[in-house]
Amino acid sequence: MRYVIIGASAAGINAAKTLRELDNLSEIVIISKDTDVYSRCMLHHVISGNRDLEKIAFVDKDFFSKNNIKWVKGIEVTDINTDEKQVVLENGTIEKYDKLLIATGASSFVPPVKNLREAKGVYSLRDYADVLNIEEGIKKSKKAVILGAGLVGIDSAIGLMERGIKLSIVEMGNRILPLQLDQKGADRYQKLFKDKAVDIYTSVSLEEVILKEDGYVSKAKLSDGTLIDCDMIVVAAGVRPNINFIKNTSINVNKGIVIDKNCRTSEKDIYAAGDVTFTAPIWPIAVKQGIAAAYNMYGEERVFDDTFALRNSMNFLGLETVSLGIVEAPDNSYTVDIIETKNVYKKVIHKDGIIYGAILLGDISYCGVLHQLIKNKINISNINKNIFKIDYADFFNVQKDGQYKYEFV
Numbered sequence: 001m002r003y004v005i006i007g008a009s010a011a012g013i014n015a016a017k018t019l020r021e022l023d024n025l026s027e028i029v030i031i032s033k034d035t036d037v038y039s040r041c042m043l044h045h046v047i048s049g050n051r052d053l054e055k056i057a058f059v060d061k062d063f064f065s066k067n068n069i070k071w072v073k074g075i076e077v078t079d080i081n082t083d084e085k086q087v088v089l090e091n092g093t094i095e096k097y098d099k100l101l102i103a104t105g106a107s108s109f110v111p112p113v114k115n116l117r118e119a120k121g122v123y124s125l126r127d128y129a130d131v132l133n134i135e136e137g138i139k140k141s142k143k144a145v146i147l148g149a150g151l152v153g154i155d156s157a158i159g160l161m162e163r164g165i166k167l168s169i170v171e172m173g174n175r176i177l178p179l180q181l182d183q184k185g186a187d188r189y190q191k192l193f194k195d196k197a198v199d200i201y202t203s204v205s206l207e208e209v210i211l212k213e214d215g216y217v218s219k220a221k222l223s224d225g226t227l228i229d230c231d232m233i234v235v236a237a238g239v240r241p242n243i244n245f246i247k248n249t250s251i252n253v254n255k256g257i258v259i260d261k262n263c264r265t266s267e268k269d270i271y272a273a274g275d276v277t278f279t280a281p282i283w284p285i286a287v288k289q290g291i292a293a294a295y296n297m298y299g300e301e302r303v304f305d306d307t308f309a310l311r312n313s314m315n316f317l318g319l320e321t322v323s324l325g326i327v328e329a330p331d332n333s334y335t336v337d338i339i340e341t342k343n344v345y346k347k348v349i350h351k352d353g354i355i356y357g358a359i360l361l362g363d364i365s366y367c368g369v370l371h372q373l374i375k376n377k378i379n380i381s382n383i384n385k386n387i388f389k390i391d392y393a394d395f396f397n398v399q400k401d402g403q404y405k406y407e408f409v
């Protein structure tokens, strides 16, 4: 058996590791554009100067040799021939597969704003190569605009802030981190950013980039007419799956590659995992799909049914937060319980005894219990306690035979 995996990141590496654990004899080949294995979630630490490439690696240096995995690195896959079961590389080389995993992730999307795509001094943050480009930009820049205030935008802001760049963050939504926080939670972070002299513009979009004569960015013009002086722009306005190389196949694509519960694509013996499937573009989902795909490629059925995609933990500017599930009640039929103190903001959204979402900001000690309650849809109607004080002990029952039963599992 010859397993070929395209992509050497969260999904691909975890798939390879799992395959090797399951199957000691078969050939495993990983092909990637990346020449290093590293955590994209930590790239901002490299920008800030707090870590280097080695310190954001998530496998040991001898991972490939120890696991007897052939790694074809620094090269792009340009085509797949499904009739011949071959992967074609940009230099014309061919890798044959019996089972193939596509774990090619996604790339930053640069919106079609006037002059944005053509301008010099515009960067995105997805790969280590982007970090090197941003590093060059920092040398020539004093003021940056961050376009988009999701996790990647805020990561970029933190990295640049620590390098002394004056920042303006522009977000189309009405608050920063709109998927992770409600307005009150976002307000607390916005205040921390403002205390650090970061300007935040919400409910506006970038309308045009005004260029200098040499083609470098000079100003960002917003939809409300505001002009922001800048010498670099970091675009963090979403991602698109890396799927160019499947154009000659009949693999089904919706927003990303469509997979079934076993991570199988519509094409025989081809699986997909991670951001390329557009399930939820977060690290833990990519890891879990990579592992599930490996089991199924090996022939041992493993269902990927993690509906708990919306879990985010962050720690920006010293303020820790975990958000779980939904962050706003969809309508008035939901009950929302809130605790607010100077340093803490906690919110739980529930209905008919089931918790659908929570924000724990400033004190995340309750997140383990909440995670289980939300993930397993545990009904808490019979627990007559303050919703913020429920703990694991409330789910232990003593059976008639004297044994303890744990209701979570």
Ligand SMILES: Cc1cc2nc3c(=O)[nH]c(=O)nc-3n(C[C@H](O)[C@H](O)[C@H](O)COP(=O)(O)OP(=O)(O)OC[C@H]3O[C@@H](n4cnc5c(N)ncnc54)[C@H](O)[C@@H]3O)c2cc1C
Binding pocket: 006, 007, 008, 009, 010, 011, 012, 031, 032, 033, 034, 039, 040, 041, 042, 043, 044, 075, 076, 077, 078, 103, 104, 105, 106, 125, 126, 127, 151, 152, 155, 242, 245, 273, 274, 275, 276, 280, 281, 282, 283, 284, 286
């Ligand atoms: C700055 C930043 C911060 C983030 N912060 C968080 C966070 O706090 N929490 C969180 O959960 N998630 C975060 N994410 C998202 C997380 O990093 C992704 O969900 C995760 O990396 C997805 O893993 P993946 O294996 O699917 O794809 P990727 O990590 O995108 O890896 C894709 C792999 O495929 C290779 N590849 C692509 N195309 C080709 C091709 N044609 N030929 C050969 N190789 C190819 C690439 O070289 C790479 O090795 C962040 C992402 C970024 C960029």
